[in-house]
Amino acid sequence: MAVALTTLTMARMKVAMLRHAFRGTRAQTAGTGAVLGALLAAGTIYLAFTDPDLLAAGYAVWLLGWILGPIFMGGGDETLRPEYFSLLGLSPRRLAAGLLVSAFVGVAPLVSLTALLGLLVAGVRLGVANALVAVPATALQLAVFVLLSKVSVAVVGLALRTRPGAIVSGLLNGAILAALGQIWVFFMLFGQTGVPAVVWYLPSGWGLLAVQGEWWALGALALLALLLLGAWAALLSRRAGAARPSTRGRRPMRAATANGAIVAKELRTWSRDLVRNHQLTFALSYGVCFAASPLVLGWDGMLPYAGPIFIVMAAAMTSNLYGTDGTALWLTLMTPSASDVRGRQLAWLSAHAPVAIVLTVAFTAVTGGPWPLILALLPALLGGATGLVPLVSAYGLVPGTDPHRRAGNPLRTSEDDGGLTGLAYLMLALVLLTAVPAGLVAIWYGWAGVAVGVVTGVLCHWGLGLLAERRLRSQGPELLDVMRSGRKPQATMKFRFEELSKTHKTIAWLCFGFGAIPLVPQGIIAAVFVTNGMLRHTWFLATYMPSGLRYPVAAAFVALGLAMYGTGVWVVKPRSSR
Template sequence: MAVALTMAAMKVAALRHALRGQRAQTAVTGAVLGAVLAGGTLYLAFGDLDLLAAAYAVWLLGWLLGPVFMGGGDETLRPEYFALLGLPARTMAFGLLVAAFVGLAPLISLVALVGLVIAGVRLGVGNALVAVPALVLQLAVFVLLSKVGVALVGLALRSRLGAIATGVVNGAILAGLGQIWVVFWALGQTGIPSVVWYLPSGWGLLAVRGTWWALPALAGLVLVLLAAWAGLLSWRVGATRVSFAGRRRPITAASSSGAVVAKELRAWSRDLVRNYQVTFALAYGVCFAASPLLLSWDGMLPYAGPIFLVMAAAMSANVYGTDGTALWLNLLTPGGSDVRGRQWAWLVVHAPPAVVVTLVCTAVAGGPWPMVLSLLPALLGGAVGLVPLISVYGLVPGTDPHRRANNPLRTSEDDGGLTGQAYAALALVAATAVPAALAAHWFGWAGPVIGVLTGLSCYRGFGALAARRLRTHGVELLQEMRTGRRAAGSRSVRTRFAALPAGRQAVAWVCFGLGAIPLIPQGVLAAVFVSRNMLRHSWFVATYMSPGLRYPVAIAFMVLGATMYAVGTWLVRPTSAKVAG
């Protein structure tokens, strides 16, 4: 117990010193959003308990998937720090578990789980007494399932097959969550499916409701997960990196740019994190677009390829950051265009699956050919132009690949920076397809021509800007990569954001983080459903309106989303023409 308390005190001290500047603003924004969600969960505890069980299932999914998508979860205290102390595996696992309860995420989840006590009070005194241990055990299940899940994903990412399989599974799960309304509709569910009660997230509520086996089951699951995590920690601490002795064909190239292409292609084939990113994006695009087939609606299927490209750009937006300090090799290799080489390599990796998926899915759905053939070249050019540009202008210092072996998901210490970068890539890459989409909508086959011109312009223009930035600020970028601190006098979107007052930072975070909700689902998708006469769909507000208000409401949401992005961009705009990049 002394070890556990010591680790908890270490976690408190580390957080007290780490939550400063931009990290503090990110934490505050996350805490506000988490508090809103926790408050909504507590509100459900006063009503139908089926809704509360469903809410806890969502919290469980958040604990399972959030750390995977946010770079490996909270590792303020790493097992490697205690490897030389000779602690037994179970002692270290228990200590790290106690330390894991220190932080904003467990605190917010604890508040949400107070709904168990509220439900118990509504049912009776005995039920309320059972709710107290059920609350503690339920939170332990959330935390331990998260830890075990991250450890298993990290274990899978140590082999190429595991990385690919993990990417497919996680991409499919996230796409399914994004289209969960389809599943409910296909199953003919007008309410909450009863299965949510029997997930581990519902056992605490079952115990409060009087099911005799639920509380012992929670306690048993905590012990099993603790033992599993202890085993995974022992393996992680004792794992050694394996050197690949197998011989590979040497890299040959006729030019320095060709050497960059060859080097990048080798990295895309050998880096297991990159393997994971590609397969995740592809699985997400296909599953997201194919989900409405459960409703016998194939209208979204042709857009699987474009969705894949947008998600792939978001996953790889920190392409220079993930290379770590290897940037010095590029700075000392004159005569070659590193940016152009990376662009060609990105195209070689992503264009074939995007083209194949788009053509096959569009053929199955029977069109619309002008629209998809407009979006495809525009998004390819937009993604391949913006990925290096975003990386050099908003670089997030990454962990050198050889130093992230014990947790392959941990590619950067700044999870908030990676999240903001991914959101920016999603929005900006999608925006590059707007001219082509409008041309296809209004003029039909003129759209593909506009798409090709837009894609080429983005490839050349954004690539040239990225190359110039790398040429003029390469030394500063390398310093930031090595130290995590930007050089004095160097300004970027991230540094301008960090210099904003706290209130403006919070507004900008809300605009960039939540702008996609009114723009895409409540705006674009809702308008598509209304045009197909698919009414009263899940949370799409416009589908519940009277006939005269459906399109105006959808358009209003689109305008709101676009306005939020515009406001966020305005807040972080350069305040002087002298600001570089």
């Protein structure tokens, strides 16, 4: 009775908190996510009418999404946190049960439940008994999804308290997310060889096995849910400890100038901060695995792009660079005669450029090219990343959690997960844009693109860094107040979604949300495929065009993507600045 009362109370608390939280931009983000999730759920249900093997593979993808999504987005939904109930004397199992029930309240569980209706469709097609089994199978499958997500976040949070754990978890998470990003490779492989039987025996396939008459799978789901609940309860009791890496044996920092001190401080942070260790290894693993995934089809054409992909992902992971400092930002503002932006740029370059260069040169040498395009993209992306990381962080600063207060969940470096996710996607698009001129020149004129890449990289590094420096000098106190209070003053906001009409909001979200599709895959990547002679390739339209139209079609898609982003920026600008 006490457990039931606790779970009901926590569920009601979650409903009340979400009812007051989903407003403004956060409501728009949640609405966009719900629409995209509903489309994916509809596609999953459609698989139930076609091929059970593909349905099992689809549920495996949903399982990976539940495991990796919260890790990538800063710890997942923690509207109700275990720390809130630490003084109530609840047992770990009772607390875990209450938090589990509250975890089913939200957009993501509702979307996943919709996708799991494919089990009911599969059961109805087989018979009445199978349809009846589909009902508890659906509930248990959803419980396993949610519990696996909670346990994985808790395990990664514990791993981030040690350097080896942070590195290993970053490597694994990057590899799995890269596999999801290249899911088309595996679908093509499945089309050639068939869906591997192993997907049926993953936990994501047990519900479908139960519906098809393997009754043991239903009991296995129930047992797994109980085991995961017990594991989560045990992990919750270990959240209190803080991650304090030892500094014994470290050489003291020595710097002759103020700028040198900033560089030394940043490099020491990159070596000591376990969250940054995780981010760096995540970006490295993602870049290598994303580029290497097509090897399963016997194609090595993406290997040379491992370095550029690593740069873009590393920039996205550090897009809130100033926000992760927490209220220590005041030290930056009070440091005289020093350029904090230039110091951070040099430190970022020192931490990432050697890795990117080694990856690029080694993999391009293995495949034998294309040298002009790769050597043009490398300096352009490095310069664009070092210029955009401080600039985007200074203009779009998301108030972060002070590093010494990350004890409960080290993955959560900010209270606004939606803001961090939007900032990361914005960084992905902007960094890619900085390489477009060099890439196009390299495609059309060969080695001339290398010179263009060097010039644009230097200009982005210097010019965007200068803008970020001016932003810190002119708006430093306001940024510190945002970091301290968590509220952005309306007078200084450049983009005001709340003042827009519903029509303008919809246009802006469509432009920002879907502008990357024509720009990157249908434009830039399709042009690369055409250059490498890869014709009639999956969904890249330019590869299906006659020889004289391939590059114009790719260029038209690039122009469309840029136009969509430009339209979005124009729509959200205040009227006085139009």
